[in-house]
Structure formats: structure tokens, C-alpha cells
Amino acid sequence: MALILFGGFEMGNFNGEFSGVEVPVVVPTVGNGSNAIIAGGRSGAFQNRLNRNTYGAFADRTSFYFPVPLSEFFFQVALANNHVGKYCSADWQIIRWTKDATVLGGIWYRYAADVMEVYTGNFATLVGSFPAPPGNSVYWIFEIHLIVGASGLIEIRRDMNPVFTFSGNTKPGADIAVNVIDIGSANASVGEGTYHYIDDFVLTDPTGPAPLNSWPGGLRIACLMPNTDDGLNQWTPTPGPTHYTAVDELPPSETDYLTATSVDLEERFGLTDLPVTAQVVHAVKVIASAKKESANAPDKIAVGLNIGGTPYYSGDLLLLTTIAGAVKQWIGHPAGGPLSVADVNGAKLLLKSRG
Ligand SMILES: [Ca+2]
Ligand SMILES: [Ca+2]
Numbered sequence: 001m002a003l004i005l006f007g008g009f010e011m012g013n014f015n016g017e018f019s020g021v022e023v024p025v026v027v028p029t030v031g032n033g034s035n036a037i038i039a040g041g042r043s044g045a046f047q048n049r050l051n052r053n054t055y056g057a058f059a060d061r062t063s064f065y066f067p068v069p070l071s072e073f074f075f076q077v078a079l080a081n082n083h084v085g086k087y088c089s090a091d092w093q094i095i096r097w098t099k100d101a102t103v104l105g106g107i108w109y110r111y112a113a114d115v116m117e118v119y120t121g122n123f124a125t126l127v128g129s130f131p132a133p134p135g136n137s138v139y140w141i142f143e144i145h146l147i148v149g150a151s152g153l154i155e156i157r158r159d160m161n162p163v164f165t166f167s168g169n170t171k172p173g174a175d176i177a178v179n180v181i182d183i184g185s186a187n188a189s190v191g192e193g194t195y196h197y198i199d200d201f202v203l204t205d206p207t208g209p210a211p212l213n214s215w216p217g218g219l220r221i222a223c224l225m226p227n228t229d230d231g232l233n234q235w236t237p238t239p240g241p242t243h244y245t246a247v248d249e250l251p252p253s254e255t256d257y258l259t260a261t262s263v264d265l266e267e268r269f270g271l272t273d274l275p276v277t278a279q280v281v282h283a284v285k286v287i288a289s290a291k292k293e294s295a296n297a298p299d300k301i302a303v304g305l306n307i308g309g310t311p312y313y314s315g316d317l318l319l320l321t322t323i324a325g326a327v328k329q330w331i332g333h334p335a336g337g338p339l340s341v342a343d344v345n346g347a348k349l350l351l352k353s354r355g
Pocket of ligand 2: 245246249253254257
């Protein structure tokens with residue numbers, strides 16, 4: 001699978017990027033409603049902000065669900081805590097990896113020593129520690145390479161530098177794979193009002209071609225939005241006459257929208273460019289916030305990109321009767337080989353009604 005999933009909260013809500021019928025990952029709101037997507041972040045326009053109002057480890061959390069359990073994987077997430085000075089203001093369980101509800105390991109911040117302790121089991125067996133990152137809302141890149149097994153491996157990098165290695169038993173029970181990583185809130189007292197910020201998550205496994213079969217390495221997620229009608233605009237805009245302005249807001253809004261009344265109607269839009277700091281592109285994901293009105297065609301959608309004058313469409317994607325993300329991910333160029341910054345900056349967004 002190589003690159004399995006990535007996201008940067010760039011839809012501005014917990015839908016879209018995470019909510020489609022065929023989208024394998026969800027990042028649900030967990031806890032007491034203090035888990036929100038807000039402006040700002042390490043990259044893009046939005047980040048996840050996790051506040052702790054409920055006392056107890058992982059009572060408030062953001063959960064990254066894998067599409068399939070993995071016995072070996074690499075996971076990246078950017079984290080920041082706005083506590084002044086140390087990373088947070090008390091001992092706190094920050095990260096854990098689980099198979100369903102069974103905790104296979106985790107990281108416990110220890111305030112007095114200002115270290116991150118690494119455990120196997122449900123914080124049962126201490127296997128080592130590494131220096132804690134700073135607080136003060138400074139983003140750091142947490143990466144973990146995990147192999148679950150009696151002869152397993154836990155490798156951790158901070159900002160792409162190795163900071164921790166444990167070779168040994170990472171299989172505390174019967175489970176031989178992980179399918180959830182939880183990021184917990186990281187505050188000291190109930191209702192303290194400090195925050196954990198989360199952005200730019202990437203999950204890979206060791207299959208497939210380099211570089212996406214290894215450490216994500218600090219990848220950033222950018223969101224490009226429709227900014228022109230591109231001469232192939234066959235759906236019906238509400239209101240009209242411009243089409244792209246109905247689908248260019250974040251979070252997506254149904255106040256304005258496009259409707260297709262028969263199959264194989266196409267829309268083509270120009271897109272905003274990547275940030276000028278983008279040097280390489282590893283993958284693209286096309287997301288349409290869409291729904292069907294009934295079982296009558298068109299009740300499916302294809303999404304795609306036109307690159308260099310050639311259209312590349314997904315297969316037919318299933319829709320719900322409520323708005324959800326119709327998502328197609330390509331690793332590299334849809335035709336094979338690398339995808340360049342110029343390819344993406346010249347790409348057009350495609351939609352096609354299907355049935
Ligand atoms: Ca972001
Ligand atoms: Ca809209």
C-alpha cells in the first residue's frame with residue numbers, strides 16, 4: 001500500500017477529508033466537544049485543536065483509524081502544546097497505539113524529569129525514554145516506526161532526528177497489529193484552557209516504492225481550491241452563473257452548490273497553486289463534498305485531475321444521502337512516475353456525474 005493515508009484538517013471540519021463511504025480513515029470528535037478544527041496550523045489553513053476538559057487519560061483525544069490493522073507502519077503527526085515552558089504541566093499520557101480498544105503501547109510525558117517515556121502494553125512496561133519537546137505552541141514532528149511482535153521494534157524521531165529505539169517485545173497480548181493511534185490532550189488541570197494542536201498526519205507501510213515506504217519525513221499537506229471555470233462546466237449552479245464559486249468555500253457549505261441531473265456530465269475547474277515553498281509532490285488526493293438525492297442515476301460520482309491536457313478520473317465513487325467526501329488518492333502521477341510541482345500547479349479539477 002505504501003502511502004496509506006494523509007491529511008491536514010484542510011477541509012476545515014471533520015467531514016470531507018474523513019467522511020466518505022470509501023474513505024478508510026476517520027478522525028472523530030471524541031470527548032466533550034472540545035476537539036475542534038480551527039484556523040492556523042503547521043501547514044495549510046486549518047489544524048486540529050484538542051482541549052482537555054475531562055479528567056482522565058485519553059478522555060479527550062483525536063483518533064486516527066487505519067483502514068486495515070498493520071503489524072508494521074510509519075506514522076507522522078505534527079504536535080504542539082501551548083503550555084509555557086515544558087511540554088505540559090503534569091504527568092500525562094500523550095500518545096497510544098491500540099488494536100481496537102486494546103492498548104499495545106504508548107508515550108507518557110513525565111513533568112518532573114521533562115521526558116517522554118515509552119511503554120508497551122497499557123502503559124504497563126517502561127521500555128525507555130527520550131527528551132521532551134518544548135511547549136510554547138512550537139510544532140514538533142513526531143514520527144514512529146512500529147513493528148508489533150515478540151521481536152518487535154519501536155523507533156521514534158523528533159523533527160526527523162532519531163531520538164529513541166527499542167528492540168524487543170512490542171506484543172503485550174494476542175494482538176499482532178495496530179489499527180488506531182490516539183493523541184491525547186495534554187493539560188494539567190480540568191478546564192485549564194491550554195491546548196494540544198495537531199496537524200499533518202501521514203501513515204505509510206514498508207511496501208511499495210520509495211520514498212513512501214518509510215519515514216514520512218515531515219511532509220506537509222496543502223489544499224488547492226477551485227478558482228476558475230475552465231470551459232467544461234455542464235452541471236447546474238445554484239446560484240449561477242459562475243460554477244466554481246459554488247464549490248470554493250472552506251468548510252464546504254451547501255448554501256451554494258452544483259447539481260447534475262443526468263450521467264456523464266462533467267465539470268472542470270482551474271485550481272490555486274501549491275505554496276511557493278513546495279519542492280516535491282508525493283501524492284494528491286481529490287475530494288468532492290457530495291451526496292445523492294435518491295437511488296436514481298446519477299447516484300455516483302467520479303473525481304479526477306486533468307494534467308497536461310489528459311483527464312485522469314477515479315472509478316465510480318459511492319455517495320451517501322448526506323454530504324460526505326468522495327475521495328481518490330494517487331501516489332505520484334496518475335499515469336505513473338513522479339508528479340511535479342508544475343504538474344500540480346497546472347492541473348485542473350474534474351468532476352463527472354455517474355450512475
Ligand atoms: Ca493543516
Ligand atoms: Ca458550496
